[in-house]
Amino acid sequence: MEAKSIVVGVEGMTCNxxxxxxxxxxxxxxxIHNIKVSLEDKxxxxxxxxxxxxxxxxxxxxxxxxxxxTLADANP
Amino acid sequence: MACVDLLKHEFFVDMTCEGCSNAVTRVLHRLGGVQxxxxxxxxxxxxxxEHNVDTLLETLKKTGKNASYLGExxxx
Numbered sequence: 165m166e167a168k169s170i171v172v173g174v175e176g177m178t179c180n181x182x183x184x185x186x187x188x189x190x191x192x193x194x195x196i197h198n199i200k201v202s203l204e205d206k207x208x209x210x211x212x213x214x215x216x217x218x219x220x221x222x223x224x225x226x227x228x229x230x231x232x233x234t235l236a237d238a239n240p
Numbered sequence: 241m242a243c244v245d246l247l248k249h250e251f252f253v254d255m256t257c258e259g260c261s262n263a264v265t266r267v268l269h270r271l272g273g274v275q276x277x278x279x280x281x282x283x284x285x286x287x288x289x290e291h292n293v294d295t296l297l298e299t300l301k302k303t304g305k306n307a308s309y310l311g312e313x314x315x316x
Contacts, residue, residue: 178262229267
């Protein structure tokens, strides 16, 4: 198990429904162990399997949903 | 906002707030070649586009929200 955690900055969320949508959508992707999206902090904390996902693919997944996603510091 | 143009595809998208409709706006802009109106209170998106319905529906579903095709809507 190559679990890593990453913080992705997410811009454009305005309510809990946006938060839930991202959590559900990204949570369904392969190799995602856990995702916690914070509306207040405008970010998503994702714990993922580094064999199946990379910071770039996670960023792209959120970007594809119509939000601005930026990579913050990763703490492996 | 109503669908006023000649012939538009009307979609239902489960949007609940500004953030949701902004997300829809962004993904449609990225697709390109689309003109659209978003009716947030009625959860409808009216699209005038060169793309076919399947492409548009796929794009809308990328946002992670429930989306379905309602049909063509012509001007009164």
